[in-house]
Amino acid sequence: MSLEWTPLKPKIGAELRIDSEALLDGGHAGEIRNLLVKRGVLIVRGANLTDDQQRAFTRTLGDLRLGEVKQEGEGGLMKVTMDMRENPQYAEFFPGTFFWHMDGTYERIPPFATVLTPRVLSPEGGDTEFASTYAAFEDLPDDEQKYLETLQVVHSLHAAMFHAVPDARLEDYKVWMDYPKPTYPLVWQHKSGRKSLVLSTSASHVVDMHPADSRALLDRLFAHATQEQYVYHHRWQMGDLLIWDNTGTMHRVRPYDPASGRVLHRFTLNGEEPITAGAA
Ligand code: OGA
Numbered sequence: 545m546s547l548e549w550t551p552l553k554p555k556i557g558a559e560l561r562i563d564s565e566a567l568l569d570g571g572h573a574g575e576i577r578n579l580l581v582k583r584g585v586l587i588v589r590g591a592n593l594t595d596d597q598q599r600a601f602t603r604t605l606g607d608l609r610l611g612e613v614k615q616e617g618e619g620g621l622m623k624v625t626m627d628m629r630e631n632p633q634y635a636e637f638f639p640g641t642f643f644w645h646m647d648g649t650y651e652r653i654p655p656f657a658t659v660l661t662p663r664v665l666s667p668e669g670g671d672t673e674f675a676s677t678y679a680a681f682e683d684l685p686d687d688e689q690k691y692l693e694t695l696q697v698v699h700s701l702h703a704a705m706f707h708a709v710p711d712a713r714l715e716d717y718k719v720w721m722d723y724p725k726p727t728y729p730l731v732w733q734h735k736s737g738r739k740s741l742v743l744s745t746s747a748s749h750v751v752d753m754h755p756a757d758s759r760a761l762l763d764r765l766f767a768h769a770t771q772e773q774y775v776y777h778h779r780w781q782m783g784d785l786l787i788w789d790n791t792g793t794m795h796r797v798r799p800y801d802p803a804s805g806r807v808l809h810r811f812t813l814n815g816e817e818p819i820t821a822g823a824a
């Protein structure tokens with residue numbers, strides 16, 4: 545039987561209707577991957593997977609990330625939480641997750657996709673939003689697309705944290721400044737054939753452009769890409785399973801009380817292609 549799904553918004557998101565047995569047997573894995581690239585975010589309500597099932601399901605979709613990055617814990621499970629005791633390494637990056645971002649822009653090959661399940665919800669706030677940088681690019685006029693395809697952008701942790709930690713100390717800056725500052729094309733020509741804007745809170749400046757013009761351009765593109773029509777707003781329910789294509793979407797979590805104990809369990813799929821410019 546083919547996969548049953550309905551769009552969440554016309555330009556982003558799909559809700560799958562599939563039972564956990566079918567999720568786990570991998571029979572639909574190819575279709576799910578294709579749909580993920582087509583829709584950017586997939587959700588299954590009432591999936592109710594255990595950690596082991598969530599890991600097994602993630603494995604059906606690609607190459608499970610196993611602890612090569614320090615935030616990942618045992619068996620690839622990462623606990624997304626503001627609780628420093630649960631995940632002190634992740635807490636270091638945490639302030640940035642409230643801003644529109646792609647994960648792993650400090651790595652050569654950013655993760656392909658991520659699978660999340662809520663374990664403890666916050667009573668207020670803590671919704672997660674996703675913006676399709678595929679759709680945002682595809683809707684731009686041809687001449688602007690062509691121009692943007694010629695540009696390169698420097699990404700840095702310092703750029704991401706500057707807004708996220710307004711009361712940062714010199715010691716914080718020292719840690720951030722030590723991170724790699726990769727340069728990526730502004731437009732990603734994916735192997736799938738789709739193109740997307742490579743935007744994230746880590747986007748610092750456009751190469752060879754005056755900083756004033758660069759800031760204006762990046763601000764304008766962020767405003768464009770995060771318009772209502774490109775955004776899916778997810779209100780978490782226990783039992784949810786959510787998958788996003790990290791290469792063609794940005795995401796952010798809405799503010800919530802750090803004392804709420806909110807925890808999501810996360811497994812990540814390694815990236816499969818570096819960010820490559822199209823033939824501009
Ligand atoms: C992440 C992330 C958002 C959330 O896991 O990379 O940004 O809802 N999480 O906590």
Ligand code: MN
Nearest residue numbers: 641645646647
């Ligand atoms: Mn993130």
